[in-house]
Amino acid sequence: MKDKDNPMLEVRDLKVSYGAIRALLGISLKVTRGEIVCVIGANGAGKSTLMKAIMGEVKRESGEILFEGKPLPPIPYEVVSLGISLVPEGRRVFANLTVYENLLMGAFPRKDRENIKSDLEWVYSLFPRLKERNNQYAGTLSGGEQQMLSIARGLMSRPKILLLDEPSLGLAPLLVKEIFKELKRINQEGVTILLVEQNAKQALNISHRGYVLQTGRIVLEGSSRELLEKEEVVRSYLGETKASREDLKDRTR
Template sequence: MLKIENLHVSYGGISALRGVNMTIEDNKIVTLIGANGAGKSSTLRAIMNLVKKEGTITQDGEDISAMKTMDIVKRGIALVPEGRKVFANLTVEENLILGAYTRTDKAAILKEMNNIYELFPRLKERLWQKAGTLSGGEQQMLAVGRAMMLKPKVLMMDEPSLGLAPLLVKDIFAIIKEIHRQGNTILLVEQNAKKALEIADYAYVLETGSLVLEGTGAELLVHERVKAAYLGEAK
């Protein structure tokens, strides 16, 4: 279980997060929705200790707040960053291998790679292709696959559907559900609130750095405030 308590993040004196409290239960999909600039990405970056912060973050009861990012990764927390951030000059296979850089069991690494190729057959077809020449959807698949090579305990995804065509968005959310079905804990940051809430076990709504709502995905899907602000439905 990942627990966030009283999390504060500021950039140049401007507060990005104000006292955020969240719990990500094992084997659940937890989603964080909100408008641009609400602090969603800052939450993920704070968990990975990529930004200065105040507050406490624990994993399975152990305080990881001050740990180096490398050590957080070694504990099995992986981030699929916004914008994919694939290594453009490396091949698909090389990108995936880099995702397993903290692992040493070659047989287990190969097994995970084969699992990724089953999830993303298109990546197997483009094994030797440079990542920078892939389509946006293929790069997103590669970014997810690279994070999965860690075999993470918690897989965090930052806007995985951003910029994708509607058919690919549908595919990405189907893959997220399959990854979860395989026993993964997922923390999902998404602007596509409807899709995110439909697959979420639990969800939080972030507005200007503060949590304003929380509940099951099903509960928030029918909440009047969520419907009006994020689902394009009038009150």
């Protein structure tokens, strides 16, 4: 258990720009084995860019990304084969493939082809609805089911760490709750999770630690419980101050 104290994934002073637009201005974060870590922030804070940089989809300007102590190659398929899997923003299921084929695609890089069957059973047990819709085209699923499929697909490569980019996007609150409950269960079954979210409350509720990302910089970090109580987090991301509630009531009246 020596590597328990060493971070599984470590980002050091990462900078990313799109042409003249600077998306990440030097951010550092760590994820330790077994944790759920969330990065919360508003639209345009750089959350998706962070995910893309880890996966090797965007060019890093400077800084380092280490996975199990070694620098990550900036090539997506190599990142995946090392044990990192991203559930992309907006679900992005293959609408032209069946649910089953989508899950097989998730298992694409695996060498141990014989274990795929038991892992299919595993993801079906996490999301029983996918089993019912096994032979349906993914494009015909509801938004919530597509999100479940996207997560299940991400798990089919048996990642050591699962990255999720805004899994709550566009889903009804009840569904969001259900999805996040499943994420907690997936974590308890041994998958480390790094989550970026706009839905700060839900994300902080299930995670161990959190970072607050604001226009390309990390402005706050701490245990999720601490962050939930911090006044500036509450004000900026939870939107639950007394004043805003009064304001909302006024406006809806």
